[in-house]
Amino acid sequence: MQASYDQLLERISRASGLAREEIERKIEAKRAKLSGLVSKEGAAQIVAAELGINFEKQKSKINELEGAKRANITGKIIKLFPVREYKKENREGKIGSMIVADETASVRVVLWDANHIKLIENGELKEGDVIEINNGNIRNSEVQLSGFADIKISSEKLENVKTERSFSEKKLADIKPGDAVRLRAFVVQAFEPRFFDVCPECSGRAVADAEGSVCEKHGRVVPQKRALLNVVLDDGTENMRAVLFSEQIDSVGFSVQENFVLEREKILGREMAFSGTVRQNKFFNNQELFISSVEDLNLDNLISELEKANSIQQ
Numbered sequence: 001m002q003a004s005y006d007q008l009l010e011r012i013s014r015a016s017g018l019a020r021e022e023i024e025r026k027i028e029a030k031r032a033k034l035s036g037l038v039s040k041e042g043a044a045q046i047v048a049a050e051l052g053i054n055f056e057k058q059k060s061k062i063n064e065l066e067g068a069k070r071a072n073i074t075g076k077i078i079k080l081f082p083v084r085e086y087k088k089e090n091r092e093g094k095i096g097s098m099i100v101a102d103e104t105a106s107v108r109v110v111l112w113d114a115n116h117i118k119l120i121e122n123g124e125l126k127e128g129d130v131i132e133i134n135n136g137n138i139r140n141s142e143v144q145l146s147g148f149a150d151i152k153i154s155s156e157k158l159e160n161v162k163t164e165r166s167f168s169e170k171k172l173a174d175i176k177p178g179d180a181v182r183l184r185a186f187v188v189q190a191f192e193p194r195f196f197d198v199c200p201e202c203s204g205r206a207v208a209d210a211e212g213s214v215c216e217k218h219g220r221v222v223p224q225k226r227a228l229l230n231v232v233l234d235d236g237t238e239n240m241r242a243v244l245f246s247e248q249i250d251s252v253g254f255s256v257q258e259n260f261v262l263e264r265e266k267i268l269g270r271e272m273a274f275s276g277t278v279r280q281n282k283f284f285n286n287q288e289l290f291i292s293s294v295e296d297l298n299l300d301n302l303i304s305e306l307e308k309a310n311s312i313q314q
């Protein structure tokens with residue numbers, strides 16, 4: 001996702017020490033020179049580059065992290081979780097995590113490096129401390145700290161920090177119809193997949209009749225089979241029915257062709273990050289989450305993603 005024009009202005013101003021008005025003048029001049037062929041955002045990026053600003057190395061506010069790859073932030077530790085140990089096949093280690101907030105938003109920070117984790121274990125990092133993080137990686141809307149990241153106590157004073165999460169992450173207990181949300185939840189129940197026919201041209205419903213299938217818009221068609229899988233998600237605040245369609249069913253590793261009971265074992269009890277929209281099911285008078293994408297939060301995947309990110313950095 002692109003940062004908004006206003007956020008870009010703010011960041012360029014902060015990094016260059018120039019007033020916003022002056023930067024806007026430079027951006028307008030740049031656009032005029034390029035005959036208006038670039039957007040305001042595009043021109044802002046060019047001006048930033050000409051001023052020698054590298055956003056990857058710039059400090060950001062926490063509400064500016066969405067869509068970025070790298071995180072350099074200063075924030076207050078508002079929640080420190082106990083260090084956890086994990087053992088997975090040939091890997092084992094510890095994970096530390098905390099919620100860090102500045103005046104714009106808060107974000108979860110996950111620590112993987114033994115030296116960083118020692119800072120928590122030794123009590124050198126405590127709730128209420130203001131810390132500076134550099135070179136964090138952003139994954140799954142969290143800041144992940146590998147051994148290439150730095151974390152240290154900052155001398156900055158932060159008084160009014162925002163404690164709500166950014167990235168429109170919500171808990172199941174708080175969502176309402178129409179919300180577009182991303183949330184972490186466990187799959188606690190799964191029902192037998194159901195199949196239906198869609199029009200190959202518009203993916204709309206294809207209705208079977210005596211001679212075959214008919215699409216409302218495209219008339220007689222040779223339909224494609226699609227599957228849907230109903231599951232129940234639980235994030236600790238509430239449980240809710242959710243619907244996954246073909247691509248999302250594939251992405252959780254569930255095969256609709258295989259034995260249902262065995263396939264169900266693969267997904268029950270797994271924690272994943274689900275994105276989707278909340279709809280009111282009028283028939284059952286309850287809410288359902290229509291899933292549009294799923295990210296596995298499996299530790300091994302997270303670790304290998306992190307390793308990939310680090311090898312690119314090196």
Ligand SMILES: [Zn+2]
Pocket residue numbers: 199200201202203204215216217218219
């Ligand atoms: Zn159609």
